[in-house]
Amino acid sequence: MLRVEDLSFAHAGQATRYRFEMAAAPGEITAISGASGSGKSTLLDLLAGFLTPLSGRIDLDGTDLVPLPPESRPVSLLLQSDNLFDHLTASRNVALGLPSGAGKGAVVQAVETALSEVGLAGLGQQTASTLSGGQKQRVALARTLVRNRPIVLLDEPFSALDDKARTATRELVKALTIAHDWHTILVSHHMDDITAIASRRYRLEAGELVVEG
Ligand SMILES: Nc1ncnc2c1ncn2[C@@H]1O[C@H](COP(=O)(O)OP(=O)(O)OP(=O)(O)O)[C@@H](O)[C@H]1O
Numbered sequence: 001m002l003r004v005e006d007l008s009f010a011h012a013g014q015a016t017r018y019r020f021e022m023a024a025a026p027g028e029i030t031a032i033s034g035a036s037g038s039g040k041s042t043l044l045d046l047l048a049g050f051l052t053p054l055s056g057r058i059d060l061d062g063t064d065l066v067p068l069p070p071e072s073r074p075v076s077l078l079l080q081s082d083n084l085f086d087h088l089t090a091s092r093n094v095a096l097g098l099p100s101g102a103g104k105g106a107v108v109q110a111v112e113t114a115l116s117e118v119g120l121a122g123l124g125q126q127t128a129s130t131l132s133g134g135q136k137q138r139v140a141l142a143r144t145l146v147r148n149r150p151i152v153l154l155d156e157p158f159s160a161l162d163d164k165a166r167t168a169t170r171e172l173v174k175a176l177t178i179a180h181d182w183h184t185i186l187v188s189h190h191m192d193d194i195t196a197i198a199s200r201r202y203r204l205e206a207g208e209l210v211v212e213g
Helices: 040-048 090-095 104-117 133-147 163-180 191-197
Strands: 002-009 018-024 028-034 055-060 075-078 151-155 183-187 200-205 208-211
Touching: 002 040, 018 028, 018 040, 018 183, 018 200, 018 208, 028 040, 028 163, 028 191, 040 075, 040 151, 040 183, 075 133, 090 104, 090 133, 104 133, 133 163, 163 183, 163 191, 183 191
Parallel strands: 028 183, 028 200, 075 151, 151 183
Antiparallel strands: 002 018, 002 055, 200 208
8 A cells, every 4th residue: 555644845936835645456557637727747756765854754655765866766757648659669778667687688688568558569679759649658657567667657657649549548547556556646636537547536726635535
């Protein structure tokens, strides 16, 4: 279980003092909504370790993540777009999620398995720049799979996709979350995405997370 406990933060020169309390269970998608500027990215940056809180804990199964630098946190982050290196193949982009010491055979196997799981078997040699928006997000999800970190932060991951790709990608996120016990935190402006796949919902308002369901 991921528990954010009394996590406080203020941007330099800003009056708002954030105080975050939330819980996210493994195998579930926890949605965060809120108006533009309410602090959704600030929360994700605190979870990823890009910002340091004034006080509080980010507790994953009894371990406080706050002292850990970003690279040591059990976290993957996927954005609306620009998650890939466009000049590299899909396979190379996925392989970037693996530790640098992994042997070549193990890398090839892990990458193929992950691409197959996201529905892109056979597309590994395609250059990322030639993939559709939906395919790019699938490659980024395959990289998240091989990284194998239990907390997955998604910042508007479906917003750049057309309706068909959007529905398919969000169903894939739900399936991967269940299959791999991810604690998935989904930041979205779109209530239809949230209603379709989230188990818990919070709204960010006046610096605090309000439980919505
Ligand atoms: N580095 C910073 N220094 C000072 N203020 C900042 C900084 N980053 C963000 N802010 C301010 O903090 C507030 C919250 O910003 P944040 O980006 O977290 O909101 P958001 O809910 O993610 O917005 P959006 O939905 O538009 O992406 C805003 O008022 C923003 O201007």
